[in-house]
Amino acid sequence: MSQTNIPKWDERPALAAAAQSPDPGAYVTLFTLDLTMYPGGTIHHFTPSGSGGEQVLFGGIAYVPVEMETEGFEWTATGALPTPRLRIANINRQISALIYQFSDLLGAKVRRLRTFDRYLDGRAEADPLAFFPPDLYRIERKSAHTATHVEFELSAAIDQEGAMLPGRQVLRDGCTRRYRHWTGSGWSAEEVDCPYSGSLCFTATGERTDPARDACGKRLADCRLRYPNSTDLLPFGGFPGVSRVRV
Numbered sequence: 122m123s124q125t126n127i128p129k130w131d132e133r134p135a136l137a138a139a140a141q142s143p144d145p146g147a148y149v150t151l152f153t154l155d156l157t158m159y160p161g162g163t164i165h166h167f168t169p170s171g172s173g174g175e176q177v178l179f180g181g182i183a184y185v186p187v188e189m190e191t192e193g194f195e196w197t198a199t200g201a202l203p204t205p206r207l208r209i210a211n212i213n214r215q216i217s218a219l220i221y222q223f224s225d226l227l228g229a230k231v232r233r234l235r236t237f238d239r240y241l242d243g244r245a246e247a248d249p250l251a252f253f254p255p256d257l258y259r260i261e262r263k264s265a266h267t268a269t270h271v272e273f274e275l276s277a278a279i280d281q282e283g284a285m286l287p288g289r290q291v292l293r294d295g296c297t298r299r300y301r302h303w304t305g306s307g308w309s310a311e312e313v314d315c316p317y318s319g320s321l322c323f324t325a326t327g328e329r330t331d332p333a334r335d336a337c338g339k340r341l342a343d344c345r346l347r348y349p350n351s352t353d354l355l356p357f358g359g360f361p362g363v364s365r366v367r368v
Contacts, residue, residue, distance in 0.1 A: 136251045139237055146237040149177065150191075151184050155230035159223045178242035179234075180249030188212070193275075194233065194256065202277040205258065207231070208270050216271045225263045231275055232257055296344070298358035300337040308332075316356050317347050 139145040156162030168177045170186035177184040188210035209216050233256040240251040258275040265272035298315040301308045322335035323346050337343050344355040
């Protein structure tokens with residue numbers, strides 16, 4: 122499910138109203154296991170069994186029912202980040218196959234999505250954007266592996282050994298977005314996250330040029346050159362409001 126243009130929690134009045142109503146419907150929890158960090162890895166969607174063994178459809182994605190237990194997702198007032206556990210049945214050895222192929226799944230991304238059954242695909246109130254803010258985790262370690270079940274310990278996506286906040290340097294000058302490049306017949310969009318798609322082309326020093334020599338100087342001024350008439354916020358990937366360090 123794409124995360125683009127997803128409204129914030131306070132911009133989802135129907136979901137907020139349903140959560141406070143006396144009969145919001147059955148609570149549905151959906152999990153996504155992302156193994157694309159590994160060569161040949163794919164994305165798996167599953168949900169705790171309890172729906173009669175039928176898959177759950179939400180946002181055009183089929184979530185397969187799996188015998189599993191979860192604990193530790195609750196946030197406490199102590200400020201400590203939760204460290205949830207997933208216990209997944211291993212009767213058919215499918216989870217074992219993934220473990221052997223992908224290094225115990227260490228570091229794999231796990232997303233927990235919560236909604237009500239009234240918003241599932243095919244229902245009268247179906248809405249793929251009606252879900253609570255997702256919980257994002259990574260598999261920290263495999264704590265048990267038996268013939269009946271496998272247990273994983275999770276850690277919050279920001280609670281990683283050696284991880285720092287923010288995840289990138291705070292630079293006043295120096296946009297971190299990846300700019301487009303000319304292939305000879307068109308613009309390449311591969312691994313590009315700068316949204317600029319206009320026809321104005323400039324060199325890294327800010328001079329008008331042709332597409333073959335188009336390059337961004339990574340400064341706020343370069344953004345202004347490419348959006349000369351924009352009244353919206355510029356998509357600059359730096360921190361122009363940060364003062365320079367003074368000794």
